[in-house]
Amino acid sequence: MTPALTALEALEDAYTRQGPRPSLGPVIGYVGADVPVELLTAAGAHAVRLTGDPALDPAPGTLYLGTGVDQMARSILTRLLAGAYGHLDRVVVAHDREASLRLFYALRELRRVSPQLDLPETYLVDILHLPHLTTARYNRRRIGEFAGRLAAWTGRPAGGEGLGRAVAAHDRRRRLLTEVAQLRRAVPARLTGRQFLAAANAGLPVDEHITMLERLLAETPRLPAQPGRRVLLSGSEHDTPHVYEAIEAQGYVIVGEDHSFGDLAFERQVGEGGLDALAEHYHDNGPAAPRATVAERAAHTAMAAARCHAELLVSYARAGDDAPAWDFPAQRAALEIPAVLLDRQEYGRVDLAALRKEDPCAV
Structure with missing residues (x-):
């Protein structure tokens, strides 16, 4: 069996x-x-x-x-x-x-x-x-x-009423993802960045997703520690795991990010079930690179780095996505940890030689 x-x-x-x-x-x-x-x-x-x-x-x-x-x-x-x-x-x-x-x-x-x-x-x-x-x-x-x-x-x-139930379900999923995120923010991390991407973006209806996240949290004692240099990943969105896998294969563990397939997907809840609350929620839907000011991005990066005990900021800017590179100088200035900009990267790929060269603690 x-x-x-x-x-x-x-x-x-x-x-x-x-x-x-x-x-x-x-x-x-x-x-x-x-x-x-x-x-x-x-x-x-x-x-x-x-x-x-x-x-x-x-x-x-x-x-x-x-x-x-x-x-x-x-x-x-x-x-x-x-x-x-x-x-x-x-x-x-x-x-x-x-x-x-x-x-x-x-x-x-x-x-x-x-x-x-x-x-x-x-x-x-x-x-x-x-x-x-x-x-x-x-x-x-x-x-x-x-x-x-x-x-x-x-x-x-x-x-x-249908919208009220839907909002309640999606907010429940956001709360559970907040708890799951704590597993990789722990020291040592209990999930890799790649594993968290899978947990957050599994192609399941919301009710099934809630059930699976509850199961994952119940299985926390069985999750092994994930060693590695702790990375906060900033910049372009990652709709596939390719870049996460490549970075983590080099001895890093991605413990946080600031794009909508990761932490920004669940950090704010809608609360009420009406259209007014929904419009307000999506009006202020997180400090993503394409729509937040440089100062907002820098402040959010500093908060996120402290929250996930990051040891290195990696700002990844994909070719054709210029906003992350504009944010990087202010982000670096707001941090007390090293910061690396990987600019003009190809979709799904990362210049690992540049990462190792720029990371002062790379092996």
């Missing part, structure tokens, strides 16, 4: 085989941290966050987006053109960064001029992040419009 998987193994498996599960209802793929997934859950949809594949030739996506766009977006478009995600009823894209917006426009135009490609209908959730009342009002209207569109797509209202 095959032994039962541990919770961590099951989460790793769900992370590795990300994909839609049509039996759960309408399948809606989404791109970007500003898509209010609570509304997708309330409408009875199975939400699938679309990710790229660094091993895939991005030429088809590059044909339409150009080489100046972040390769993660080009890879997602390439996979959509190839039907790599399986059946998707719709795709929702957030305006969380310029590359996401360019992806939305490309998908919308390709669907119009090339119907033979059979691309799903695409919708833009245009959440802005300026600290103004007018921006808050704008976001509230966009959230309301999105809820209405979901109701038209699914035949189920995305507000009311």
